[in-house]
Structures are given as structure tokens and as C-alpha cells.
Amino acid sequence: MASQDIIARSATTTLPPSVRQQEEVAKLIDTSKCIGCKACQVACSEWNELRDEVGHSLGTYDNPQDLSAETWTLMRFTEHENTVGNLEWLIRKDGCMHCADPGCLKACPSPGAIIQHANGIVDFNQDHCIGCGYCITGCPFNIPRISQKDHKAYKCTLCSDRVAVGLEPACVKTCPTGAIVFGSKADMKEHAAERIVDLKSRGFEQAGLYDPDGVGGTHVMYVLHHADQPQLYAGLPNQPVISPLVGLWKGMSKPLALLAMGAAVLAGFFHYVRIGPQRIEDDEHPAGKDPSVREVDPAVHVFDPSNPGAQGEDRP
């Protein structure tokens, strides 16, 4: 795995070997060049040997309607009338953003089911996936999907198998208009800067790069004509962060809870040591007959005082 050193691994408290200095890769999706042809969708399915079922048309161009274990990327179409009343057809390729701070990895309870490579790829390893779906809970972009076939989580791998041997991801290679490009994250940012200049020259004043730092930046970035309103693009989150709920759940609460439980046990232990148990002293040497007590079986009495001796459990 020389080209695929791992820098983070789900549910693993120790640090994996990651001393090599590797350049981060990134996929840049230029929505202003995208024609929504779905070539990337098809190339992804072809390369990854995925065949989603033939669905229905629901009166939109979005097909399939949503990501699934067999659809790792898809086009989302939005008809938007801009301020001057001109129609814009905003088309966004949706899929895993490969966050620098991946919520899925943070949430995953199974060691090695989610790994983050030094080049930035966040990959799922179904061998270790237990299908709990915590990754979905953790993802700020709502990307992973659990297969109903094998109950394991799937998503875009950024073609880690292709990148490992020095190739670009399948969607990048196929993109007819060059709306998807791939390279070092630095180069991609530079490319984006050029595109933004061109877009501004065409009247898109708010054109910009989408590389949200709420998740530490992403290794899939967008060039948007309206970078000020990412939500226009089929609800691309404006300031994505790992949900505070998830942060609480998989953050401090984990060690604190364990600590508290341990503390409780210790507290008991020392209470026992210092104060000791409560015993019935007179149990040790039985006292003589106490006349104050009537010769009655209390158990029977418990059950039916009005009918002595009716029923009751045998003495041990």
C-alpha cells in the first residue's frame, strides 16, 4: 500500500503507520462545465461492477432518485430562476466528499471498517463493516448507504483501487466536458481559481470554490456559480460540520462514560473497604425464644390472614 498509507482508522485508538509525506489528491467538480450527462454515474457503476435496479421516472431527470449501495454518485438537477429572471439549470454531481475530518469515520464503531488514506481518500472496508449505520449518522453530507443485500455500508471510494496504481477515478476519466478533474489538492485549487476568473467574466460575481473547512476541507470540491448559496444546488450544505449531537456522542462522552462506570465500581469497592457490609449481628448467635412473637407462619399470614394455614411455600 505504498501509495495508500493510512492516517486514520475507525474505532482504533492507536496511530497507524503514517510517516511518509504523501501529497493529498482531490477531485474538482466544475458545476459550470457540467452538462448532467451522467457519464460519471455510468462509468462509476461500470468500473465498480454495480447495477442498480431499473426504477421509475418520477417526473424529474434525477435517476436513480437517490444514492444507494449500488449507486455511489448521481446527478441532482435544480431549475433556478435567478434575480434577473433568467433560468439556470443547476446540476450537481453528488457523492462522497472525502472530508479531511470524516464524520463517518468518527462514528464508526468497528475497527478498520473506515479508513482514511494519507492522500485524503476516505474508504470503507466491507470486510470490517458490521452494518450498524453509524457512518450515516455521522456523515454531514448524508452519503453512505446500507445495502439491503448484505447489510453493509457503501459509498464512493474515489476509486482507491485506480488511484493506488496511479490512475484517476473512473468518473474523472470519463467526464466528456472536463467538468470533473483530478490531481493534487493544490493543483485543483489553482485550476478552480482560473475557472472562477472565467465565470466572473461571464457575470457570475459570486462564483467560488466549495471546500468547506467545517469538515477540515474536502477532497472532492466544487466550483459553483453561486458559491454564496450552495444550498441552491439540491441542498448542498452551506456550512457542513459533523453534527454536535454526533460530536457529543462519539467525542467526550465516550471516555467520560467509561471513566464514570469505572469510578462507580471503585467507589463501591472503597465503601466496602472503609465502611464494610451491613450484617445482622444477632444472626451470628441466635437469641432465645421471644415471647412477644406469636407462633405463626408469617408467610401464610402474608397471603391470607383470615385463613391461617391455607397455603404457603414450604420451608427450605
Place this chain on the structure above:
Amino acid sequence: MDLNRRQFFKVAAIGLGGSSLAALGMAPAPAFAEQVRHFKLAHAHETRNTCPYCSVGCGLIMYSQGDAAKNVAQNIIHIEGDADHPVNRGTLCPKGAGLLDFIHSPSRLQYPQVRKPGSSEWTRVSWDDALDRITDLMKADRDANFVQKNAQGQTVNRWLTVGFLAASASSNEAGYMTHKVVRSFGMLGFDNQARV
């Protein structure tokens, strides 16, 4: 089960010991290898081709299993754009990117079939039977309906009762042979898919 002090100490000790072992990560040592899927084209055989769909004529590389040795039936497992091609430069559109499913489409025809008049099903036939049958039909019709001279007695040598629709994606070689053969029969009801 009354514990006395001594017994309790034992239990507590074991408990703590267990949990501290856990804290040390008594889980099996994590395996860091085999994280990335094996690259499937490592030794696939490459063949250059051209996309059969639209007229951009994108270059393709077809990857097939086996090294074309005598004992291997080449099976195409993946198709990708040809990065050297000046027009598509490695890219493919949604149709081209899915070519693998065209080659392996469940709708591919496997052997000659005949549907008899009025029948609601196909019956499989051999190539010889199919071709002989077509030859009979053609010869009979041509001999019956060939026009050598028109009303004015001009030599016209045409055959109008049988027509031929040529393809739109067959190779120049196939097209040229088709034209050569069809004209030699004297056919004029000859056309291709240029308009639709």
C-alpha cells in the same frame, strides 16, 4: 450467595483486571494491509476500437480477460476511453461508458431464428437453412418481378419488389460489400438510416 470480605476482593480484582486489559486493547491486532480493492486490469488484454454510437467516433480501449492465448476465449471485462484519441482524449459519454453492457446485453441474438406466418414464437434454425431459405425467396421474387425494360422499351434492369435497409453503424467494409451485392441484384429500394 453471601460474599465475605476476602471473596469480594477477589471478584473486584478480577473485574478491574479484565476492564484494564480491555482498555489496553485486548482486541485482535488491526490488519492494515488489504484495505484497497485489487486493481482488476493488471494483466488484461487491450484492444483499440471506436465507439459504435454517435458520430464523434471516440477512441476506445477494450480490456479483455486472458492474454489471447490459444486456449482462451477473450471476454471483454471493461471498456474505457482512449486517452491518445485527439477528440475524446479518454473521455466517454454515458452511452459509451456503458458499452460493456451493450456487448453483454441480454438482448444479444445468439443464433438464426424463424417466425413462421401467423406464429407467435421463434424457432431456432441453422445458418444453412436460414440462408438457403432467404436465397429461395429472393430468387423466386427476382425472377418473377425483375424489370428489364420499361413501357417505353428502355433498358432499366431494376428490381423493385424487394427492398434493403442498410445500417448506420456497420463498418465501411460491411457497407461497401452490401452496396456491391445489393446493386448487382438490381435493387433500387435501397436506403440507410441517414435521416432518422
Place this chain on the structure above:
Amino acid sequence: MKDKPILRYTANERSNHWAVAILFFMAALSGLALFHPALFWLSHLFGGGPWTRILHPFMGVLMFVLFLGLVIRFWRANILTANDRLWLRRVDRVMRNEEQGVPPVGKYNAGQKLLFWTLLLCMLVLLLSGVVIWRAYFSQYFGIGGIRLATLLHALAAFVLVLSIIVHIYAGIWIKGSVGAMVHGWVSRAWAKKHHGLWYREVTGEDRSDSHIGKKG
């Protein structure tokens, strides 16, 4: 016969309790395995990660159902009374094993009662939140926000539950004779008199109460 023991729990009550206890341990261990990486190894007790994921919710639901049995049996005995408030105010004496000023206790003392209601609350939260995050069957009916909240609540409730049970277990170890009560059902008269005076009098019908204890304190 002064040493004649008293029956505290019938066989059904005891079985029900231990069934819940066993399921609690399974649910808790499997839950902890999914909660903290350091405890993921516990999943091996259940046949590995996927099996842990599959079994945990079923164990939880079963535990809840059986716990309802205990609730039906004991909820009346767990209604808090005026004495309980006094008892709680003087819980420090209880902790020091002192008896001066600790009001007499019925079948259950205030601590046990609080535990009872805490367990019920936690189990309810666990059940409801557990359904929401049960991927195999129900999660598709809930929004991502709800699922995230449920996940957190599930963890919190589980945490409280585990702590409560630790206290519960220790109490059993601390108060000699109580474990036996839940194992074979019987307690000695002295034990009953000491720890659950009111209950003792109720079951023995003894009227000459040591009411002076209260005054003294």
C-alpha cells in the same frame, strides 16, 4: 420460633428478575462493544461485530418486555412516601451503616424505589431511541436529525442504566442477605426487621412497633 425465615420473593418473581438481569448483561456488553472502541472486543462474545449488531436490539427489546413484568409486580411497592423523603435526607447515615434517625423502611427503601423508577425511565428511552436507530427495520422512517438525536439519547440512557445497575449490584453485595433474598427467596426475620422494619411488621402483624426509633432520631 424466632429464627423462622420470611419469604421475600416468590419463584416467579425471582426468575423474572434474573431473566432481566441476564438480558441486561448481554445488552450492556454488546452495547458497550459498539459504544467504545476499547470494548469492541466484547463483540466476540456474541459471534463478532455483525452478530453483535444484529442481536443487540432484540436483546434490548426482550429485556424491556420482561422488565415490564417486574414493573407490574412491584410498582405499588415503589411509590414514594413521606418516610422515604426523610430516609433520603438521612441517606448519609445509611451509607455509614448507622441506624440512628433512619426512618423505618417498607418493602423497599427510597434508594431502591428511585432505582426502580430510573430503570423504567431508562428502558423506555432505550426502547424508543433504539427503534429509531434500528437500521435493519425502522431507520428509513426517520430523518437524519432524529436519528442523530436518538443515537445520543440511547447512549446517555444506557450510561445511566449501567451506572444504576452498578449501584444496585453493590447494594446487593453491601447489604448481606439481600442477594440471598433474590436467589432463594427467603430472608431472616432479623434481616427483615433491620432493613425493612415496616414490611416486617406488615408480614408478621407485629403491632408493638419500635416507634420510639423515630422519636429518638
Place this chain on the structure above:
Amino acid sequence: MTNHWTDIANANLVLVMGGNAAEAHPCGFKWVTEAKAHNQARLIVVDPRFTRTASVADYYAPIRTGSDIAFMGGLINYLLSEDKIQHEYVRSYTDVSFIVKAGFSFEDGLFSGYDAAKRSYTDKSGWGYEIGEDGFAKVDPTLQDPRCVYQLMKQHYSRYTPALASQICGMPEDSMRKIWEEIATCSQPGKTMTILYALGWTQHSIGSQIIRSAAMVQLLLGNVGMPGGGVNALRGHSNIQGLTDLGLLSNLLPGYLTLASDAEQDYDAYIAKRALKPLRPGQMSYWQNYGKFHVSLMKAWYGANATAENHWGYDWLPKLDIPGYDVLKMFDMMAKGQVNGYFCQGFNPIAALPDKNRVMASLAKLKWLVVMDPLATETSEFWRNVGPYNDVETATIQTEVIRLPTTCFAEEDGSLVNSSRWLQWHWKGAEGPGQARTDVQIMSELFLRLRERYQREGGAWAEPILKLNWPYKVAHEPSPEEIAKEFNGYATADFTDVSGAAFKTGQQLSGFAQLRDDGSTASGCWIFCGSWTEQGNQMARRDNSDPYGMKQHLGWAWAWPMNRRILYNRASADLQGKPWAPNKRLVWWNGKTWGGTDVPDYKVDVAPEAAMNPFIMNPEGVARFFALDKMAEGPFPEHYEPFETPIGINPLHPGNKQATSNPAGRVFDSVWDSLGQAKDFPYAATSYRLTEHFHFWTKHCPINAVTQPEQFVEIGEALAKEKGIVAGDRVRVTCKRGHIEAVAVVTKRIRPLQVNNQTVHQIGIPLHWGFTGATRHGYLTNTLVPYLGDGNTQTPESKSFLVNLEKI
């Protein structure tokens, strides 16, 4: 395409109209995005729908389907009246100065020579140039003569005012002007516009004239023969260009040679009529060599049997009594029971041809049908009852159907001609499935069997079959290499040509200039001559270098003619032979020869002073605004309404019923009753393809089926509101010829238009679904298309027809 895919990157302005390049040709469209990104090019899209091409356009304007000539006519008027034209180019390289015959006239929508009874122009004698005593056409370089092409054109288009054009197109006048102004900037020599079109222009009863009007605009701007310019037909299928080049049409022979008509009994007259002499001094008029091409073809087909004595087998070719037996004509004859047998080779007519029900009925009248295809097409199963999608009585259909499995691209060697006229060789990667065979093998086996039967039993006019040249090493399966070498051409005898070069018998020829009419050369398709020379297979060349940075890639594959990448490229240089602009250099005169970044489409050793003009295939040497007698409906494009028009009249000629729709359009007598009117079918519909699918093929591919699984129609929000339709509802679309049902896509991308002071709603109907394949079954969209078409090309009017719409 006059130019080619990568050359689009040289454009400063891209007009996509009558096409949807981004969706239909995504990988070619890459060069539009390149032009935008690296040439600061602007993209204009004019289309009835806001397409995915429009989604990346700098400017989009809606237009009513079928009104494109009004838009172009208005543009021509604008360019002429605002004088925004490339003067030197227009004056020198076009026919503006030519004097037109006095007999030519245009009145109330009709040109001179119209025969209303025959619905065609039977007398085109007036549609020509005045010829002087010297035998050359008369010209007036001052362009003042009222009969010169310039004046006539100006007069003709003066009627196309912005207001009227906007009324016909339903395009807001300001949008129209904005686009015209942008286009007009390309009259500067350093700026070029490319026009990309496809079936959106061809599939109209006036399709050919729409394209002519676009060509006229490009000539006025001086953009023909220029890098980043041209009029570019984006062909539909991978080798439809090649199959057209090879003449697989009723009236053609390979290389755009034409079959004789009955009247042409005399061989020499037949050749003479086609070997056009120059109409101006010093012009090349390359068709003068027609005889060489024809004889070489006959030598390729009939070898030693074709001799001067038998006029190279002239009588072995059939003759035409009518212009042609195209597919529409054949199915019309079929319906009348005049056709007994039919072959479909990789063609799915019931899905592809107009008026599916009519086509079905015609097929059912056949005695036998042979289908050769890799896939199970609807046509091969037209007899199968598939519920509402194909509701036929199987038992009553007496057609015997024989279905032969063929290989596909991946399973054979061979060459395809792309839209850039590049012949590209491809290699076999695997065997076909089961018993599939190549088309070559099937055709060969059929021929050999038939020849054997005629040898044995004799029969009607066996000569052309028995005499056919069949030199192939494996007779029943000729190799693609053998065939390619044959259509390239070879010497059939030793000879020495005028340049003194010696040729040995059997030697491969390297260009059509070497072809001869004495029988010493054979070439199956003269324009392909040079594709397989003594140096080997030129179509397999893979040098993608671009030394001049002009994206011409001369070393990649081979383009006809003579590896020229941009046609008429001599026009990219001025009269002195210098490029019009340094950033647009293509070919130039270096003092001794022509050369540059492309292979000159010109005689390389003719100096500019000789004043030989760039359009060497035309006898006059210049490009034509005035089409002479070449077009069915007149020398100048005129707007006529679709045969099913939503407004009922032609706003240009409201008074003349004859001029409402194309007076010379192709309409069979039996078709008139099947045409609907706006009062019953108020909505203008247009059919088209989506980027997710290719025609009727990819619905057989699961991976593509997923991306557009089910048939739908697109409806504008306004109309949907009117009809109470919401996205996802099922709707029924009805026309006079039948109906389809589909899911409704309700969109902002189709808006109601104000046409002739009334509101016209348009409905979009994609066509990829049918009753075989992996997608959900659907209705064949062409059920709705009228069975009529363009009078020149016989292309059906699939883009403009009337329908009604109801929610189910």
C-alpha cells in the same frame, strides 16, 4: 461537418441551433467547453427547450419548432442592412456578383415554375445564371445590377423584419437582436462563429433550406473554410457518414456518384451531364473528372468484365424512373402491397420511421422480412402482441420473419467515418456471442448462394450477378483489409500518369487524382482513395501531434478527401494567399505551393494570381447564395410552416394557402387524411433524444436503463397548471395518427411562446423506449410523427407536429 470536432476549439462564438450537442455528442461538445475556457468563446443556444446544452450557454433564447428560417432570414436581413459582412470574402468567394436569369421570380411565397397540381416546381429553367456568348456566367462586380444575386438576396430577405421574425419564431425581439448583434461581430476576419446542428434542423419539411440559410449566414460572415467556423452537421450514428459516402441510398453510387434515370440510355451522355465544365474562367470544376471516378468504380465492382465495349457495365446498374425509392417511398409501396420482401440490416424501422402504425401495417403486408441485427429489435418482433405498446393480432400477420444474429463493433475489424469525415480503423477484441456472424459474411454468403443458383438454373438478368468481381481469398468471408484496399483503389494495369509516375498492376493508389477513365484503375469509392496506400492502412494512423497548435491532427487516422480536415480551406486565406488573420491560419501560399496546418482543399501549385476560387467542386468556383436548380423549393430559403402548424397560416403569406407549408414538401396522397389541425390538436410537439440513451440501442443495456428507466414527456409549468398536471402524473399525448402514454415531467425549461399574436405551448417528447429491452416498456414515440418530409432529402418532419394532451 465542413470542419471537425477538435477545430471547434478555434471558434470565438458557438451557435448551437437545431441540435443539442451537449446531450447528443457530449465528447465532441468538450471542444465547445474548451473554446469557452481557453478561447474566451461565447456559447449561444437557440432551441424550443432549455436543454442541457443551454444549461452551460452564455445566452439562450427559445424558438418555436420549425421557424428557424424566419430567424436566419431575419439575421441575413440584419447583416445586409447593418452591413455587418466580410466584404472581401463575400465579393471574391461567393456568387453575389452573378447575374440571375430574367425568368426567375418570387411572388407571394412561390418561386417561378410552380405546378400546383404536381405540388412541385416542374419548370426550374429560370433558376440559373445568365450565360454569356463566351459560355461563362455573367457577373457584375459592382453588385449594382438588380438581377445580381446580391440584390435579389437583399430584396428577398428585406421582408424578414425583426418584428415579423419575432412573431413567427415566438422569440422576444430583444433576445433576437441581442443574438444577431453577437453573431454579427464574427464578420471581422479574426473572429469566427461555428454552427453546430443536427436532426433539430434536418427533421423538418423545410430542413434542407434551414441549413442553407445557416450556410448563407456563414458565407456573409466569411466563416466557411475558416478554422473555428463552418456549418457543422453533427451526424447521428457512428458510420452514417461513411454509409452515405459509400452511397447506400436509392439513387446514389459510392462517392456521391448518381445512378442514371430511364431516359439516360446513352452512357456518354450520362457521363457528360455529370462532368460539369467550368462556369467561370480559370476555375477547377472538379466534377469534370466524373468519368474517371465512375469507370474506376465499375472496374472495382466488375473487374475484367467491365470494358469500354460494354460501357464498363453501364447496363448492369439499375435505372431510376422516379427520383428515388427511399425508405418512405418503399413503405408507402409496401402498404399498397407492391413490395414482397424486405431486409433490415441493423435498422429498426418501426421505431425509427414516422407514423409507427402505418409502418406496422406496411410490414404486415410483406411476404417475408429478413432482420440482421446484434439485438432483439422491435422490428424483428413487430408481430408480437405486447399489450398497449404493440397491440397487434399476431395470428393475422402472415409475414415470415427470419432473424440473423450479427456481431457488433467489438467483434470485428473495420473502419468507421465519423462526423469529421475521419476514417478510423478498429480492431476485434472478442468473438461474437453464440453463432453471430459479421454483416460482410452474411452478405457474401447470400451473394454466393444466389450466384450459384443463377449459374445452375439461370433466371432473370443474371449477368450483373454472374459478372460481379469476387476476388476474395476466402470467398464466403472476405477480410476487411481486402475490402478496404478495394474501395481505396489500385492499378488494374501498368501505366504512367501525366506526372511521369509509373504504376504497376495491383499497386495501391494514393489519391483520386491518379484515377483514370480508361479502365487502368479501380476504386470502389473515389473519395476514400488514399485511405489504404502502398504505405499501408492510413485509417489506422495514431499520431495525435498538433505541430501548429491549430488542433488539426493530420497524423491521426485519415480524413476524406485527401486527408483534408477543413473543407474549402483555401477560403481561409485572402486573395493574395495570406491567412485572413494570424490567429486563423490554416493554409497559405508560400510563393511556390499551398501548404500549412491542413492539407489544401485546392490545387497546390496554382498561384493566387491565377484567381482560381476556393470552391473547386462548383463549376463557378464560388459558394452559392443562389442555389440554382439544386433545391426542390427554390434558390433562396423561404420560411414555410410545418405541415401541422399551430397557427394555421404562414405570416409571410397569410393570403396564400399554397404557401402555408412547403409547396414542394414530400407528402404522399395517402397521408393528407392523417394530418391534424390546431383546433383539435392545439400543442406544438417536438421529438428528440436524451443524453442518457442512444436511439433504441442502449435501452438494451441495464447500466444505461437505470439512468432513464421510463418514458416521459416534458410539459411547461404554464400548460401543466392549465391541465392540472403535476410532475410524475401519467398523461396521454394524442395526435391524428395515434397516442402514447407517459410520465409527465413538468418544467420551467419549456415556456409558452407568443406566436402570431397567440400563445403557443410546446411539448417535448423523447423517443428511447419501446417494447423490447431492459428499460420499462414504453410506446414508440414515432407513433405521433407524420409520414411526410423534406422534398430534397425525404427526411421526416419528426420535429414539428401537433398533439393534444390529457391527464390520465
